[in-house]
Amino acid sequence: MSRIREKNQQLIIEVASREFATHGYAATKIVDVAKAANIPKPNVFYYFSSKDKLYYAVLQTVTQPLLEASRPLEEVEDPVEALQQYIVAKLRISQDHPYASKVFANEVMSGGSALPEDIGVELFNQSQMIIDKFATWSEQGLMDKVSPHHLMFAIWAATQTYADFSWQICNVMQKEQLDKGDYRQAAEFISQLVIKGCGVKTKP
Template structure:
């Protein structure tokens, strides 16, 4: 793929993500995306033949990083390091893909009807892998006997809230946008909370 083609696609996906996040899928029209991206409507259809395909492309910008974020849990035997890397990766997604994260959250809340089946299956398999790894650490006395499902839900909620409820968080902090330091502090605190609160030990 040429550099120009990739640049144009990335621009359209970024603009579409913002509109889908704030207006919803049904209320967003391809002409709105073209106008916001300052490109011809025909160019939007050239890269994405339908609004559905563009919507899937927006979802993929967050679902692919979400799937990759759990690699430390899958590959590392040291739960302290694995959880630290996982929490940091989840927060990077909220920092780098806030609008796509909102689109994904809206999709989940609506029942995931527009989520491609292959992605839904991969996300389900990922969840089961995380639960199984948490249980393995519990069985090996590397973690307190906590409910592994609810630990996973808590990490999801506490990391994704910085994207999905960014407006509220910025309001409480009295700023227009979250800074690199805000995400650094959040990662440090959440990691400490999980590791100390769940009695996680090094392997």
Template sequence: MTSIRERNKELILRAASEEFADKGFAATKTSDIAAKAGLPKPNVYYYFKSKENLYREVLESIIEPLQAASSIFNQPGLPADVLSGYIRSKIRISRDLPFASKVFASEIMHGAPHLSPEQTEQLNAQAKHNISCIRRWIDQGLMAEVDPHHLMFSIWAATQTYADFDWQISTVTGKAKLEDADYEAATQTITRLVLKGCEIAEHAPVASEQVG
């Protein structure tokens, strides 16, 4: 059973993600976070001590899933399976954590001033590892000679856009809110573009289960 403390912290984190995503760190007020969470303002300071700490907690809440998504590169696997699994995980993050994803993207665009040196090193090390895996597959003749860095950047951009530009995507598709089927279509489309564009043989069918 979830404790009152855990429930309140979750409410505050969710509200903070929305406020920081909408207004940015500087313009966000703790009173607005408390109001959105439906809790007294002192609760924000009781659980998180400061707005800065709360912002870092929001960043941490998205860094962990991002690292988990990359974990598929840390085990043996064929390029088709690894890249399709990675794309699926990244789309799932954009669907399930859209506000925290926007906060993270904004943080990166501003030079990552609130990321700790440890977090920056952790993220960079994983990215370099992922890219080295792609380079190895190319050297082994398992995929076309593409630039590994820009392939990774392209996957990041294609999957992140479903969090950052959700309003535009919903408007163009004529939907108030994207459904699971839309995220599944996005996953399949991006995967197909990457695998076909990189001339990667689909040794096993790309998983067709819903993103959830």
């Protein structure tokens, strides 16, 4: 893929993410995306032949990082380190893909009817892996006997809220937008909350 093509596609996806997040899938039109990106409408169709394909591309910008975020839980043996890395990765998604994250959240809240089946299957399989991992840690005495489902849900909520409720968070903190330091502090706090609250132990 040429740099120009990649740059144009990235621009369209970024603008579409904002449009879908602000107006929703049904209300967003390709012409709106083209106008917001300041490019001709045919150019959008050149790269994305339909609104469905553009929507799928937007979802991919957040679902792929979401799928990759759980890699520490699979590859890192120490539960403390694995959880810390997982939480950092989840927060990085909220930081780097705020609009796409909102699009994903809106899709989930609306029942996931427009979520591509293959993405839904991958996310479900990932969830089962995370639940199994938490359950295994509990059985091994590396974590308290907590509900693996609700622990996973709590981490999701604590990390994704920085994208989905960014306006409210910035308003309370009296900032136009959060900086790297804010996300670092959030990662440290959420990690401490989970690790100490669930009695997570370093693997001997």
